[in-house]
Amino acid sequence: MGDFLTQNNEKQQEQKRVDFVINEVNTQLKDTKEQLDIAFKERRKVESSYGDTAKVNTFEVDDQMETNAAIQQQKQLVALTVESETILENKEKSLNLLKNTPYFGRIDINEDGEKESLYIGTSSLIGDDGDFLVYDWRAPISSLYYKGTLGHASYRTPTGHLATVDLLKKRQFKIENGEITKMFDTNETVGDEMLQDVLSENSDTHLKNIVASVQHQQNKIIRDTSSDILVVQGVAGSGKTSAILQRIAYLLYHSRSEINADQIILFSPNHLFSHYISEVLPSLGEKNMRQVTLFDFLMKRHEGFRIESLFDRFERDQHNFPKAAKEIRQFKESLNLYEELQDYLKRTPSDTLAFNDLILNGEIVISREEILKIYQQTPQKLVLSERFRQTKNNLIELLKKRVADHAKSAAVEEQVENLSDSDFHYYHEHFISDDKTVDEERDILNYQLAKEDYQSLYDAIYNDLFIDNYQTYLQFLKQVNLSSVSKEAFDEMIISVDQDIENHFLRVDDAIAILYLRDLLTGSGQNFAIKHLFIDEMQDYSPLFMAYIRHCFPKAKLTLLGDYKQNIFSSYEQDTNTYNQIPDIFKNESKTYIELNTSYRCSKQITDFAKKLLDKNDHIESFSRQGPQPKTHFLTQSAHDMTHYVKLINHQLDQYPMVAVITKTQQQAERLYHKLKARIDVNLLTQESRSLKKGVCILPIYLAKGLEFDSVIVDNVSKENYPQQSDRDILYTIASRAMHELNLVVQTQLPTFLNTQKA
Numbered sequence: 001m002g003d004f005l006t007q008n009n010e011k012q013q014e015q016k017r018v019d020f021v022i023n024e025v026n027t028q029l030k031d032t033k034e035q036l037d038i039a040f041k042e043r044r045k046v047e048s049s050y051g052d053t054a055k056v057n058t059f060e061v062d063d064q065m066e067t068n069a070a071i072q073q074q075k076q077l078v079a080l081t082v083e084s085e086t087i088l089e090n091k092e093k094s095l096n097l098l099k100n101t102p103y104f105g106r107i108d109i110n111e112d113g114e115k116e117s118l119y120i121g122t123s124s125l126i127g128d129d130g131d132f133l134v135y136d137w138r139a140p141i142s143s144l145y146y147k148g149t150l151g152h153a154s155y156r157t158p159t160g161h162l163a164t165v166d167l168l169k170k171r172q173f174k175i176e177n178g179e180i181t182k183m184f185d186t187n188e189t190v191g192d193e194m195l196q197d198v199l200s201e202n203s204d205t206h207l208k209n210i211v212a213s214v215q216h217q218q219n220k221i222i223r224d225t226s227s228d229i230l231v232v233q234g235v236a237g238s239g240k241t242s243a244i245l246q247r248i249a250y251l252l253y254h255s256r257s258e259i260n261a262d263q264i265i266l267f268s269p270n271h272l273f274s275h276y277i278s279e280v281l282p283s284l285g286e287k288n289m290r291q292v293t294l295f296d297f298l299m300k301r302h303e304g305f306r307i308e309s310l311f312d313r314f315e316r317d318q319h320n321f322p323k324a325a326k327e328i329r330q331f332k333e334s335l336n337l338y339e340e341l342q343d344y345l346k347r348t349p350s351d352t353l354a355f356n357d358l359i360l361n362g363e364i365v366i367s368r369e370e371i372l373k374i375y376q377q378t379p380q381k382l383v384l385s386e387r388f389r390q391t392k393n394n395l396i397e398l399l400k401k402r403v404a405d406h407a408k409s410a411a412v413e414e415q416v417e418n419l420s421d422s423d424f425h426y427y428h429e430h431f432i433s434d435d436k437t438v439d440e441e442r443d444i445l446n447y448q449l450a451k452e453d454y455q456s457l458y459d460a461i462y463n464d465l466f467i468d469n470y471q472t473y474l475q476f477l478k479q480v481n482l483s484s485v486s487k488e489a490f491d492e493m494i495i496s497v498d499q500d501i502e503n504h505f506l507r508v509d510d511a512i513a514i515l516y517l518r519d520l521l522t523g524s525g526q527n528f529a530i531k532h533l534f535i536d537e538m539q540d541y542s543p544l545f546m547a548y549i550r551h552c553f554p555k556a557k558l559t560l561l562g563d564y565k566q567n568i569f570s571s572y573e574q575d576t577n578t579y580n581q582i583p584d585i586f587k588n589e590s591k592t593y594i595e596l597n598t599s600y601r602c603s604k605q606i607t608d609f610a611k612k613l614l615d616k617n618d619h620i621e622s623f624s625r626q627g628p629q630p631k632t633h634f635l636t637q638s639a640h641d642m643t644h645y646v647k648l649i650n651h652q653l654d655q656y657p658m659v660a661v662i663t664k665t666q667q668q669a670e671r672l673y674h675k676l677k678a679r680i681d682v683n684l685l686t687q688e689s690r691s692l693k694k695g696v697c698i699l700p701i702y703l704a705k706g707l708e709f710d711s712v713i714v715d716n717v718s719k720e721n722y723p724q725q726s727d728r729d730i731l732y733t734i735a736s737r738a739m740h741e742l743n744l745v746v747q748t749q750l751p752t753f754l755n756t757q758k759a
């Protein structure tokens with residue numbers, strides 16, 4: 001009873017403080033809004049007078065100079081007003097976040113005999129008297145909340161000095177709409193009670209931030225600023241995605257002046273996922289980073305080609321994936337291919353390199369033979385990219401000569417004759433100075449028009465389109481000797497790649513290899529501006545792609561995360577997966593490895609079930625949250641059984657806002673959707689889907705990657721549908737999408753690997 005009273009009293013005290021802080025937030029919000037209003041008016045004023053200045057007569061030279069100086073000054077003024085407006089807007093955003101939940105944690109410390117209580121929230125709040133009412137969770141001192149248990153603890157001060165304190169108390173709050181709904185004191189890093197509470201909530205259409213309950217290992221990922229390559233292997237639901245999003249917020253805070261969100265790229269598995277995670281950073285007061293999928297990345301770089309997505313490839317593999325095809329794919333995805341490519345390009349006689357004719361209006365202006373000759377005339381001792389640079393320069397010179405010839409042609413003469421008055425004035429104004437004679441004027445005009453005729457050829461040379469990477473790739477393949485595959489099978493593959501190219505279509509592995517080949521040849525394709533690159537679900541990317549990504553973003557620090565057990569797309573076996581090859585891919589770079597072994601997403605019962613699908617050696621810990629046991633339902637697709645299927649779905653829907661029926665393939669998802677849609681409101685998700693909705697959705701597993709649902713129904717877990725041992729990875733991935741409840745629908749018999757365990 002005494003305890004209860006003390007607790008109640010403490011809660012009242014804390015609530016008083018919350019009220020006080022919210023009051024301060026509201027006052028500051030009001031001030032900020034007023035200042036924003038002033039800043040906005042100020043900017044409008046400066047901008048409109050900037051316009052007036054620009055209109056000043058620029059006829060006289062002196063006036064012109066004066067005007068330029070004035071314009072520069074005005075430009076600076078506009079930049080300053082925009083900057084102060086942005087600062088105020090950011091402040092307003094942070095205050096709005098603090099308005100309902102000003103903080104989530106408190107630590108009491110004794111530092112050099114001085115006791116202090118610090119409150120921790122999504123951003124800092126400084127009161128009238130200059131005191132910190134709330135500390136940003138990313139401030140150095142806030143790290144005490146995440147890493148230490150009570151007693152001695154240390155943190156690095158902004159000056160780099162290691163400060164030691166006595167951590168006396170750690171308290172967690174759940175504050176909703178200004179009211180403390182829960183409050184726990186804890187000695188754990190972040191106590192189980194709070195975590196239990198967060199994890200027992202229902203799933204949502206968007207991932208939430210985990211700022212209040214980051215766990216010790218996750219904290220290491222978030223606060224690592226020194227590794228060049230940070231590699232995270234984490235079991236399904238262990239918070240990898242959550243941790244990297246927090247990490248991005250952390251990096252942005254600590255390097256505000258050096259990094260902005262545009263210099264951070266996240267490779268995400270699909271657009272559904274991109275949308276699913278898009279609210280985490282804004283909820284922490286930060287701008288979202290750039291997101292790209294592998295498919296988009298390749299499409300952008302192979303203009304005019306259709307690319308097979310990983311999803312289409314997965315569907316195709318379900319129908320036919322012979323052993324030879326698997327061997328060839330493994331080769332095309334491997335670092336060996338990179339080495340062979342390099343080697344080939346070094347030793348290959350130049351006449352096996354393929355070039356494109358430069359064609360204008362159906363006529364060859366520079367033929368591929370001419371280009372080859374130019375290339376062959378460059379010094380052999382130079383590196384390839386340098387030979388290409390010289391070839392390119394020489395081609396431009398040659399084109400200039402062709403332009404000069406063209407300028408004298410009757411066609412151009414005629415164009416000049418037929419110029420309209422306004423075009424004539426335009427050329428005069430832009431290209432011909434007053435001191436030219438009539439003949440000179442004519443020559444310049446002819447040359448300019450001839451140059452414009454040839455502009456597309458300049459662009460083609462500039463963009464390296466005179467090289468035929470696709471044919472060069474075929475030439476390369478023709479000399480590969482892959483001992484594990486018969487010559488017939490390999491030749492067949494080359495014919496099929498040739499046909500694909502003819503049809504302007506590329507398979508993923510070819511698309512990546514061709515990009516690498518292109519960049520090795522031309523020395524292009526690198527982006528030095530990107531500072532951080534994150535790859536989620538790294539197990540989906542081949543070693544070759546990883547090496548290529550390093551080539552593309554040479555200055556970026558990499559954070560690679562994944563779970564090699566959720567191995568759906570790759571043709572690799574466990575011991576040759578991308579994760580194991582990281583030391584070979586990033587040979588001379590420093591790497592830090594972190595493992596996350598606890599699944600926070602699933603109830604203990606679901607994690608225990610999923611665990612049995614994996615090897616004994618795979619280490620997964622379940623979090624202690626309890627839920628119902630996974631259940632098996634034997635249902636065919638007869639009308640009678642479909643009624644039971646619908647009942648099962650409805651029953652889940654009565655209990656949970658988000659229910660997913662997960663199939664193995666898109667085709668199965670579509671078939672099931674058509675059977676169910678007349679009886680129940682369901683939402684079919686496809687590659688084109690961009691967002692999740694509450695209710696019931698049907699989707700194939702590869703679209704459910706990275707997502708989670710309150711309840712998952714696994715469709716058709718039958719031995720015909722999951723015949724192989726490797727299908728265990730797919731079932732593991734499906735099962736681990738479920739937070740609270742898992743149901744398996746079996747049409748015939750359970751797969752052999754599941755038969756030995758009762759669901």
Ligand SMILES: Nc1ncnc2c1ncn2[C@@H]1O[C@H](COP(=O)(O)OP(=O)(O)OP(=O)(O)O)[C@@H](O)[C@H]1O
Nearest residue numbers: 210213214215236237238239240241242600601706
């Ligand atoms: N420290 C934490 N506090 C609260 N919730 C957490 C924490 N860590 C993870 N979670 C929750 O666990 C769930 C899984 O997290 P997340 O999606 O980041 O895991 P993941 O490792 O990326 O999973 P997957 O490999 O399946 O994509 C999310 O609901 C997330 O909010």
